[in-house]
Amino acid sequence: MRNLVVIPTAKEIACFLQSCAGQGIRAESTVVGKLSVTLFPELNMGVALAGLGKAQSAVQTQHLISGCSDVHVVMCAGAAGALSDSVAVGDVVVATETVEHDIRNRFGPPLLPRFPSTVPVIAAFRELSQAAHPFQVHFGPVASGDEDVVDPARRLAIHQATNAIAVAWEGAGVARASQFSDVSFVEIRGITDGADHHAASDFVTNLTQAMGNVAKLITIWARDGNRTAHQMSS
Secondary structure (H helix, E strand, C coil), X not given: XXXXXXXXXXXXXXXXXHHHHHCCCCCEEEEECCEEEEEEHHHCEEEEECCCCHHHHHHHHHHHHHHCCCCCEEEEEEEEEECCCCCCCCCEEEEEEEEECCCCCCCCCCCCCEEECCHHHHHHHHHHHCCCCCCCEEEEEEEECCCCXXXXXHHHHHHHHHCCCEEECCHHHHHHHXXXXXXXXXXXXXXXXXXXXXXXHHHHHHHHHHHHHHHHHHHHHHHHCHXXXXXXXX
16 A cells, blocks of 8 residues: 555544545455554555554554555544634645644753655645635644643644644654655644634534545545655656
8 A cells, every 4th residue: 555544543533434435435454563454445545543642643653654565655634623713624734744832841942843744745635625625625734742722822822833723633643653764744634623612522523524524635635646656656
């Protein structure tokens, strides 16, 4: 599989796979090392559980990359909270970079490690975003930290520190594993909530819609944008 999609939680991956099944995409099951993977042969794509949080997702992503000799693009896909009022529930954010926001160093200036998404992959998604979708596709930084953002003040602080338009947990972990293994990386998130006091209930209410939209965009890319992976490896 040239394209590996890693998804943080069982609920998120169930919604993603449900959308793929609804599109009639044939799936197969396999195992890579210690992890189960759902393969979509016609898309040259595998989908696997990343695990909750940056550390676990980094471990499992690296395990998957090491167990597959032909992975060229790794995508961290999942739900996210909006940090910008221009991003609405159900929209999809394609990260131009993933910014790790929760390193609490005190021996110097704040650390905000940034992991740029692979340019040809982003370019392919930009082309696809011009087509009509029942949801909006946004491009911008995504903040990554092991923290539920459920307070407007914290939402504003992270946005001001990172310039991110969405916030989630695992992206930086997946980005670090991808960087370590020298494979292409992009983070793609579906918006479930506004990173405010209603975030917990909104997450539950909107998860199926948000992850369904993420799945639709990624499967369109895998069908039409697979040429990017082939160009990158040629």
